[in-house]
Amino acid sequence: MTEQRRELGPLVPDELWRRDFPYTSAGEEQVTRRDFTRYLAAASCAFAAGTVGVAAYAAARDTHDGEPKEIVALAEVAEGTSHLFRYPTPRDPAILLHLPGGELRAYSQKCTHLGCVVFWEEGAEDLLCPCHEGHFDLRTGEPVAGPPDRPLPGIELEVRDGRVWALRMTT
Ligand code: FES
Structure with a gap:
């Protein structure tokens, strides 16, 4: 030891x-x-x-597709301008476009790249996401330039008695 x-x-x-x-x-x-x-x-x-x-x-x-919801009176959105609203929930920014010629389109405002908010500058040819210069087609929501590779989720619309309604998400 x-x-x-x-x-x-x-x-x-x-x-x-x-x-x-x-x-x-x-x-x-x-x-x-x-x-x-x-x-x-x-x-x-x-x-x-x-x-x-x-x-x-x-x-x-x-899977929240939304329910019919009144957005705005059509007369308040002149051709060539847009109107911002929330759809399908109060947390979801969306944009209504009154295109030259009278067509209406609405999309989620969240860019499909990283979720920044897209907007439409009066007279511009497409929707713009300022974060990384993403561009989306006004009529289809398809990405046309920049990093996004998926279209903006669309919103089905209807005009009832001069007022624009969102009916449901389409994509
Ligand atoms: S977040 Fe829109 S282009 Fe990147």
Whole structure:
């Protein structure tokens, strides 16, 4: 027995930690592997459950097509101008376009690139997203220039007694 070992006192054969952890050094590797597998399985299950929850929440939000809602009197939106409103929920910015020639179009105002707000400058040939110079066709909402690669979600419209109504989201 070394000098240092003598200072620490005699080995206790039934130490408390040995009762709580009754494995020999030969079995430690197995225990570690078993624990690791258990933690891995628990973490995988938690991750999978979280992913399913987030996907379900996103799907529930995206399926909100909207209900008929009066937007504005047509006489208040001159040809060649736009009118901003909220649709299908009060959190969703949208834009109504009264195109030269009388056609009406409405789209979500959220750019399909990273969600900035698009607008129509009077006389411009297309809708503009100022964040990264994204451009969208006025008549179809299709991207025509810049980073966006998906069209703006459209809104079906109807004119009833001189007032413009949004009926539902179309895309
Ligand atoms: S957010 Fe509209 S172009 Fe990037």
